[in-house]
Amino acid sequence: MISTPSQAPAEMTVTKNKALKENILTPRFYTTDFEKTANLDLSAQDTELQAMLEEMRADYNRHHFVRNEEFAQSWDHITGEARQAFIDYLERSCVSEFSGFLLFKELSRNLKQRSPLLAEMFSLMARDEARHAGFLNKAMADFGCTMDLSYLTKHRVYTFFPIEWVLYTVYLSEKIGYWRYIIIYRHLEQHPEHQFYPLFNYFESWCQDENRHGDIFKALLRSQPKLWQTWTSRLWSRFFLLTVFATHTLTVHERTGFYHALGIDPTEFDQEVIRKTNETALRAFPSGLNTEHPEFFPRLQDCCKLNEKLAEIDASSQPKWLKGLKKLPFQLSIVGHLLRIYLLKGIDAEALRGTVR
Numbered sequence: 001m002i003s004t005p006s007q008a009p010a011e012m013t014v015t016k017n018k019a020l021k022e023n024i025l026t027p028r029f030y031t032t033d034f035e036k037t038a039n040l041d042l043s044a045q046d047t048e049l050q051a052m053l054e055e056m057r058a059d060y061n062r063h064h065f066v067r068n069e070e071f072a073q074s075w076d077h078i079t080g081e082a083r084q085a086f087i088d089y090l091e092r093s094c095v096s097e098f099s100g101f102l103l104f105k106e107l108s109r110n111l112k113q114r115s116p117l118l119a120e121m122f123s124l125m126a127r128d129e130a131r132h133a134g135f136l137n138k139a140m141a142d143f144g145c146t147m148d149l150s151y152l153t154k155h156r157v158y159t160f161f162p163i164e165w166v167l168y169t170v171y172l173s174e175k176i177g178y179w180r181y182i183i184i185y186r187h188l189e190q191h192p193e194h195q196f197y198p199l200f201n202y203f204e205s206w207c208q209d210e211n212r213h214g215d216i217f218k219a220l221l222r223s224q225p226k227l228w229q230t231w232t233s234r235l236w237s238r239f240f241l242l243t244v245f246a247t248h249t250l251t252v253h254e255r256t257g258f259y260h261a262l263g264i265d266p267t268e269f270d271q272e273v274i275r276k277t278n279e280t281a282l283r284a285f286p287s288g289l290n291t292e293h294p295e296f297f298p299r300l301q302d303c304c305k306l307n308e309k310l311a312e313i314d315a316s317s318q319p320k321w322l323k324g325l326k327k328l329p330f331q332l333s334i335v336g337h338l339l340r341i342y343l344l345k346g347i348d349a350e351a352l353r354g355t356v357r
């Protein structure tokens with residue numbers, strides 16, 4: 001199926017609604033300052049951005065997101081924890097792809113008159129994300145639960161992020177998305193016996209979309225010297241890396257059944273994704289985290305254990321105020337661990353520039 005941006009919302013209107021369980025780890029929907037975005041001076045990265053625009057227009061994946069005959073069968077043999085964990089995985093992935101679609105679509109709409117280059121770029125990225133979300137929603141339908149994305153559009157709460165934060169966080173989410181998809185794909189290439197559903201066959205070309213989106217955000221970020229030349233930019237870079245990585249670690253460990261079904265060790269997977277994303281981010285960010293520090297992963301692991309305690313309290317039948325009170329020390333411990341990681345000496349990416357591409 002080939003979808004164009006104008007077809008996308010209609011394609012994603014579905015019948016049965018799946019209630020979205022909300023927690024701190026749920027993907028969010030964002031909006032930003034369109035006026036400020038339109039006035040960004042992009043001249044320092046003009047060549048790169050023009051080259052990326054040509055690539056996006058070429059639309060290498062226009063025939064990729066077509067469901068083949070392998071999908072045409074019943075998936076009722078996937079049961080129990082593996083089924084639930086897979087549905088959760090699809091749900092979260094679908095929402096985050098859709099969140100990207102909405103943000104890019106809004107940016108494109110609001111920049112049309114003032115910044116034609118950005119407007120086209122965002123419209124082409126929205127095209128890709130609509131395909132990704134639509135494809136995942138069809139996979140969910142195979143398991144009897146689709147998401148009503150048009151309902152979600154109208155009823156979601158949007159979080160405002162200044163454009164600078166959008167550039168850091170979307171860059172990271174595109175690159176972490178790339179690594180997540182490609183690592184699963186390469187693992188299944190070597191272990192086809194764990195390929196329990198044909199979706200994973202699509203990840204190789206799919207992740208190239210995310211890689212391209214990440215490269216566009218890298219060019220946007222590097223076009224703004226204050227996002228990589230200042231001392232505050234170093235602090236922000238490490239802050240966003242840490243929040244994205246902590247969220248990743250917690251969500252991966254909340255859904256271990258899915259990774260076990262694929263024959264993947266969740267902790268190893270999580271750490272490989274974090275290492276690779278951190279390494280990649282050194283090409284765009286002024287500063288990275290030291291993932292090789294002996295405290296780095298153990299502290300993230302401790303956060304997972306504390307998060308399990310929080311889930312246990314949440315699942316109990318105590319009154320809300322008591323749950324809140326009981327959760328507080330665990331939440332403070334998580335913040336303490338994250339703070340200690342944040343305060344570890346980072347990696348100076350600007351000093352490495354020239355050796356790191």
Ligand SMILES: [Fe+2]
Nearest residue numbers: 097128129132
């Ligand atoms: Fe995507």
Ligand SMILES: [Fe+2]
Nearest residue numbers: 174209210213
């Ligand atoms: Fe993307």
